[in-house]
Amino acid sequence: MPSTALLTDLYELTMAQAYLEAGKQGRAVFSLFVRELPPRRNFLVACGLEPLVRALENFKFGKEELSYLKSLGLFKDWFLDYLEEYRFKGDLYAIPEGRIVFQKEPLLQVEGPLPEVQIVETLVINTLHYSTLVASKAARCYIASGGKTLIDFGLRRAHGPDAGLHGARACYIAGFAGTSNLLAGKEYALPVFGTMAHSFVMVFEEEEEAFRAFAKSFPDRAVLLIDTYDAVEGAKRALKLMREGVKVVGLRIDSGGVEKLSKQVKKIFQESNFGHIKIVVSGGVEERSIQRWLSRGAPIDVFGVGTKVLTSSDAPYLDMAYKLVEYEGRPKVKKSPGKKTFPYKRQVLRHYEGGYMTYDEVLPYREGGMVELVCKDGELVKPLPKVRDIRETFMEDLSRLPPELKSLDRKLKYRVLLV
Amino acid sequence: MPSTALLTDLYELTMAQAYLEAGKQGRAVFSLFVRELPPRRNFLVACGLEPLVRALENFKFGKEELSYLKSLGLFKDWFLDYLEEYRFKGDLYAIPEGRIVFQKEPLLQVEGPLPEVQIVETLVINTLHYSTLVASKAARCYIASGGKTLIDFGLRRAHGPDAGLHGARACYIAGFAGTSNLLAGKEYALPVFGTMAHSFVMVFEEEEEAFRAFAKSFPDRAVLLIDTYDAVEGAKRALKLMREGVKVVGLRIDSGGVEKLSKQVKKIFQESNFGHIKIVVSGGVEERSIQRWLSRGAPIDVFGVGTKVLTSSDAPYLDMAYKLVEYEGRPKVKKSPGKKTFPYKRQVLRHYEGGYMTYDEVLPYREGGMVELVCKDGELVKPLPKVRDIRETFMEDLSRLPPELKSLDRKLKYRVLLV
Numbered sequence: 001m002p003s004t005a006l007l008t009d010l011y012e013l014t015m016a017q018a019y020l021e022a023g024k025q026g027r028a029v030f031s032l033f034v035r036e037l038p039p040r041r042n043f044l045v046a047c048g049l050e051p052l053v054r055a056l057e058n059f060k061f062g063k064e065e066l067s068y069l070k071s072l073g074l075f076k077d078w079f080l081d082y083l084e085e086y087r088f089k090g091d092l093y094a095i096p097e098g099r100i101v102f103q104k105e106p107l108l109q110v111e112g113p114l115p116e117v118q119i120v121e122t123l124v125i126n127t128l129h130y131s132t133l134v135a136s137k138a139a140r141c142y143i144a145s146g147g148k149t150l151i152d153f154g155l156r157r158a159h160g161p162d163a164g165l166h167g168a169r170a171c172y173i174a175g176f177a178g179t180s181n182l183l184a185g186k187e188y189a190l191p192v193f194g195t196m197a198h199s200f201v202m203v204f205e206e207e208e209e210a211f212r213a214f215a216k217s218f219p220d221r222a223v224l225l226i227d228t229y230d231a232v233e234g235a236k237r238a239l240k241l242m243r244e245g246v247k248v249v250g251l252r253i254d255s256g257g258v259e260k261l262s263k264q265v266k267k268i269f270q271e272s273n274f275g276h277i278k279i280v281v282s283g284g285v286e287e288r289s290i291q292r293w294l295s296r297g298a299p300i301d302v303f304g305v306g307t308k309v310l311t312s313s314d315a316p317y318l319d320m321a322y323k324l325v326e327y328e329g330r331p332k333v334k335k336s337p338g339k340k341t342f343p344y345k346r347q348v349l350r351h352y353e354g355g356y357m358t359y360d361e362v363l364p365y366r367e368g369g370m371v372e373l374v375c376k377d378g379e380l381v382k383p384l385p386k387v388r389d390i391r392e393t394f395m396e397d398l399s400r401l402p403p404e405l406k407s408l409d410r411k412l413k414y415r416v417l418l419v
Numbered sequence: 420m421p422s423t424a425l426l427t428d429l430y431e432l433t434m435a436q437a438y439l440e441a442g443k444q445g446r447a448v449f450s451l452f453v454r455e456l457p458p459r460r461n462f463l464v465a466c467g468l469e470p471l472v473r474a475l476e477n478f479k480f481g482k483e484e485l486s487y488l489k490s491l492g493l494f495k496d497w498f499l500d501y502l503e504e505y506r507f508k509g510d511l512y513a514i515p516e517g518r519i520v521f522q523k524e525p526l527l528q529v530e531g532p533l534p535e536v537q538i539v540e541t542l543v544i545n546t547l548h549y550s551t552l553v554a555s556k557a558a559r560c561y562i563a564s565g566g567k568t569l570i571d572f573g574l575r576r577a578h579g580p581d582a583g584l585h586g587a588r589a590c591y592i593a594g595f596a597g598t599s600n601l602l603a604g605k606e607y608a609l610p611v612f613g614t615m616a617h618s619f620v621m622v623f624e625e626e627e628e629a630f631r632a633f634a635k636s637f638p639d640r641a642v643l644l645i646d647t648y649d650a651v652e653g654a655k656r657a658l659k660l661m662r663e664g665v666k667v668v669g670l671r672i673d674s675g676g677v678e679k680l681s682k683q684v685k686k687i688f689q690e691s692n693f694g695h696i697k698i699v700v701s702g703g704v705e706e707r708s709i710q711r712w713l714s715r716g717a718p719i720d721v722f723g724v725g726t727k728v729l730t731s732s733d734a735p736y737l738d739m740a741y742k743l744v745e746y747e748g749r750p751k752v753k754k755s756p757g758k759k760t761f762p763y764k765r766q767v768l769r770h771y772e773g774g775y776m777t778y779d780e781v782l783p784y785r786e787g788g789m790v791e792l793v794c795k796d797g798e799l800v801k802p803l804p805k806v807r808d809i810r811e812t813f814m815e816d817l818s819r820l821p822p823e824l825k826s827l828d829r830k831l832k833y834r835v836l837l838v
Binding site for chain 1: 432549585600605612616617742
C-alpha cells in the first residue's frame with residue numbers, strides 16, 4: 001500500500017505545527033460519531049475499522065511527501081523532521097465492525113499526544129464514513145430480501161476504485177452473498193459472481209449462438225442475459241438449449257418490467273419442468289424495489305445490486321464528525337449551534353428486553369461494553385476479525401434489532417441516553 | 420501506481436474467454452455516454468480522461484492477479500496466458516476534459532479487438548463517471564458563486580481516498596480555486612488551503628490564546644475559526660489581535676446562521692477599518708446555499724465546499740453506460756426498453772448562434788468536431804493538457820452556455836440531435 005500520509009487536509013498539519021510550537025502535546029481523545037441519522041436510516045452498521053488500521057500503518061511521510069510539503073513554504077524545518085519521524089502510536093477504542101449503532105455513539109475514539117491524533121482526522125473520517133454508509137444501506141437491502149441472494153454489482157458507478165473495493169466489503173458484511181468486483185474478491189476472500197453483458201449477445205448474429213458460446217466456455221455455471229432484444233423470446237431460446245442438455249443455472253433480466261417478466265419467464269420454465277432455474281434481476285435495484293417485487297410475488301432468486309447501494313444514493317453521506325472530547329484529562333465541549341459535543345472518552349452499554357435491544361447508554365469510559373480497545377500505542381491488541389466473522393456479528397445484532405427499526409421507513413427513533 | 424487490472428467485474432473476463440473461444444476477436448467500438456441527465460443538471464462537464472489514461476497504462480495482470488484468477492477455477496490456462504500478455508492497445512476517441520456535454524453524447528469511444536476493449540469496461544466507467552459527476556456539480560457552485568472563491572474541503576466525506584483526489588481535481592477544473600487535500604495538491608499541482616478546526620481552539624484555555632498561537636505559527640496567512648463558542652465574541656477577539664498588529668487574513672464561520680453572522684462580523688470589522696478581512700464560510704455549503712446567501716447580501720468572500728459536492732449529494736450518480744455500437748464495421752443496437760442505443764462510432768458537432776451554443780449533432784464519426792482521437796494503438800497521440808488548461812477549456816465553454824442552462828433549476832433541455 002502506498003503512503004496514506006497525504007490523505008490529509010492541510011489544516012491538520014498547520015494545526016499540528018502550531019500545537020507543537022505552543023507546547024500543546026498533552027494526551028487528547030478524539031471521538032468519531034454520527035450526529036443524527038439521515039431520515040431514511042433507522043440504524044447504522046459500524047464498518048471500516050480494518051481498512052483504517054491498514055491505512056494508519058501506512059501513514060508515513062516519505063521523501064516525496066516531505067519534499068512536497070517543504071515546497072509549500074508553510075512549514076518549519078523542525079516540523080518536517082517531526083513528520084518524517086511520525087508513526088501512529090495512539091490508542092484506538094472502537095465499536096467492532098458489524099455492530100449496529102445509532103446517533104451520537106462513538107464508533108471510534110483515538111487517544112494519544114494531541115498533534116499525533118489530530119493529524120489522522122481526515123483519514124479516519126474518510127475511511128470509516130464510507131464503509132459505515134454502505135454497510136448501513138446494504139443492511140436495508142438484506143432486510144428487504146427476506147433470504148434471497150444479494151450480489152454487489154456496484155464497482156462501475158461507485159465513486160472511484162477504493163469505494164468499489166470497500167463498498168463490496170461492506171455489502172458482504174451486511175449480508176450480501178458476494179460481489180462482481182475481482183479486487184474485492186481477492187483482497188477480502190469474497191465470493192465473486194458474474195454473467196454476461198448485452199454486448200456479448202450483440203456480437204453474435206443470433207442470440208442463441210451467443211448463449212451456446214457462453215455455455216460452452218462455462219459449462220457448469222452459465223447465467224444467460226435474456227433481455228438484449230426481447231426477454232420472453234430470450235427465455236425461450238435458453239429453454240431450447242436446456243432441453244438439448246446444455247446446462248444453464250440462471251437467467252438475468254436487466255431492464256424495466258421486472259415483475260411481469262420474471263413471472264412470465266418462470267412460468268415458461270415451470271411448465272417445462274425446468275422450474276429450478278434461478279432468476280437474476282439487476283439494474284437500479286435497491287431495498288424498495290426488492291421489497292416491492294417480492295411482496296407482489298415476483299419469483300426472483302438473486303438480486304444484482306449496484307449503483308444505488310455503493311453510492312448510498314438516498315443518503316449519500318452521514319453527518320459524521322471527529323471531535324476533541326478530552327485534553328489532559330479535562331472535558332472538552334464545543335458549543336456551536338447544532339454541533340454541541342459531549343466530553344470524555346465514552347463507553348456504550350446496550351440494554352435488552354425479551355431478546356431485543358431497547359436502549360443504549362453512552363457513559364464515561366470503563367471496560368466492558370460495546371467499545372473495545374483495539375490498538376494500544378499503535379499496535380493491535382489482538383488480530384482483527386475476518387469479514388466472515390464480522391458478518392456473523394452483524395447477523396447477531398440484526399436478530400436483536402426491534403422489528404419497528406427494520407422498517408424501511410422511519411417508525412421510531414432508537415433511544416440513546418447520554419449520561 | 421499498483422495494477423488496476425482487477426478493478427474489473429468478473430463478467431468482463433468470463434465474456435472475454437468466451438469471445439476468444441468463439442473466435443470473436445474482430446474490431447469493436449464501445450461508446451461511453453450518459454443516457455439522460457439527472458433532474459437537477461442542465462449540463463455535464465466531461466472529466467476524468469487523464470486519470471483513465473494513467474489507469475489503462477497500469478492495467479496489467481501480474482503474478483498476484485493471475486494466481487488469484489487461477490484460484491477461481493473458472494478460467495482456462497490459455498486464457499490466463501492471454502491476460503498475462505494483455506496490454507491496452509486500443510484507440511480512444513474522447514471529448515476533451517473540461518468541455519460541456521449533454522445526454523447521449525459519446526464522452527469516450529474505445530476501439531480495438533473485441534475482448535481487449537470489453538475487458539476495460541468497468542475501469543472506464545468507474546473512472547470517467549465520478550470525475551464527470553463531480554465536475555458537473557462543482558460547475559453549478561461556480562456559477563452560483565459569481566466570482567467569489569471556492570475551495571474544496573470534501574476529502575473527509577468523499578467516498579474513499581480516490582474520490583477525494585479526483586473530486587478535488589474535478590472541482591478545480593470546474594472553477595474552484597483549490598483544495599484542502601494535500602494529495603491532490605501534490606499530484607495535480609493544485610493550490611492548497613487550510614485553516615484550523617474547532618479542536619484547535621478548544622485545546623487552549625482561552626480562545627484568544629488559540630488565535631495568538633496560530634497566528635504566531637503562520638504569521639502571514641492565518642485564517643481564524645471564530646465560532647467554537649460564539650462567533651461574534653470570536654470575531655471581537657480576532658479584531659483585538661489585529662489592532663495589536665497581529666496579521667489575520669480571514670475569519671471562518673462553520674455553523675448555522677451564516678447570513679446573519681457574516682453581516683454582523685463584517686460590520687464590526689468595517690467600523691474598525693479592518694473591512695478588508697476575508698470571510699470564509701463552510702459546513703454543508705453547495706450551490707443553492709451560495710446563491711441564497713449572496714442574493715441576500717451576505718458579505719462572504721470564500722466558500723469552503725465539501726461533502727455535498729464531492730458526493731454530488733443531490734444526484735450521486737449518472738446513468739452512464741459503455742455500450743457496443745459497432746462490430747467488424749457493422750452497426751450494433753440494443754433494444755431493451757428504455758435502454759435503446761445508437762450504432763456506429765460518432766462525432767459531435769456543436770452549433771452556435773450569437774456566441775451561444777444552440778444545439779449539438781451526434782453523427783457517424785468523421786474528423787473535425789468535439790470528439791478527438793486521444794490514443795492510437797494504446798499510445799497517446801499528443802500529451803494530455805494540464806488541469807490549468809482544462810480549466811480554461813471549461814471557462815470558454817461556460818461562456819457560451821445559454822443563460823437558461825446556467826439556472827440551478829431545469830429551465831430547458833438542450834437539444835441533441837442523433838443523426
